[in-house]
Amino acid sequence: MPNQLVFATNNQNKTLEVRELLAPTYQILNLLDIGCEADIPETGDSFAENATLKSSYVVQNYQIDCFADDSGLEVEALNNEPGIYSARYSGARGDYENMMFLLKKMEGISNRNARFKTVISLIQNDVNYIFEGVIYGKLRTAPKGDKGFGYDPIFEPDGYEVTFAEMDLAQKNKISHRALAMKKLIDFLQSN
Template structure:
């Protein structure tokens, strides 16, 4: 098939979800499908740089068009930390440790404004296209909810009185930062 794209992820659920949306125009493969078992380093200083590092790696080593994403939480009062370090903010990978570390840093701070951001890098026919999704909200003072992952239990999106971790996945997948960026990618792919 000429119209195949690699999604630089090992997450089978994400791959299936995107495959359903892009079918039948595109066949979506993930890293496992192409035999890539490398943990592609994310050494960039921005979400866009990290996403581009991942998509570029696939293009350079496998000669296949590819898209990749990088996401994180940015807290206004902490100068947009944790940002690109969201997955290892506490010094280790682990959702609970990172969330507790952030809550500890936020003790006594009244400005709870935060945003989740995703940037997708698509390298297609040698050109790099970037798509960004942002959702604004505020941080709760303690976790609530058992759905989602990462900082979802402490992030309440604007216009809602529940956290991402309390939200039905169908709703979250319509309004989240990743969903917004993915919609832009899909619109672009369907018009090219």
């Protein structure tokens, strides 16, 4: 039977990505699976602080080892906005609204450099471990592709001529910021 580990998220897309990355060694449960309906506040000033707030909440309230991530898009020309506010950049919690708000802010700006960043906090046996993944790319001027979520339709990773939203999950899972951070987490879990 695989080991159980809680991923502190309600995002089904993230859960699917991570389950695929950690199968068959780990059975990944999300917040719904453990009956956690709390909206865990992300009040930190960094991705690492927000990830740790979420993993700590689960460990303290459910007494089960947990990992959580905080991810976002950082745009060079906007002083790394939206950053930790990626999910609510437009003031609304909607992928399309956030993406359109960002594209509007980027109108007329030639520097399209951006990066996706994921920071994972794993709390295991009361010790907090941090893992980070970053992928660099450029912002498109219009969305393309219908896969993925968030800003995927406007993010073209360096070395590719397609957006994340044009890649299938297997291809994205090889190169994404979350995949890079997860690889570090997996390597850690397998070596301990």
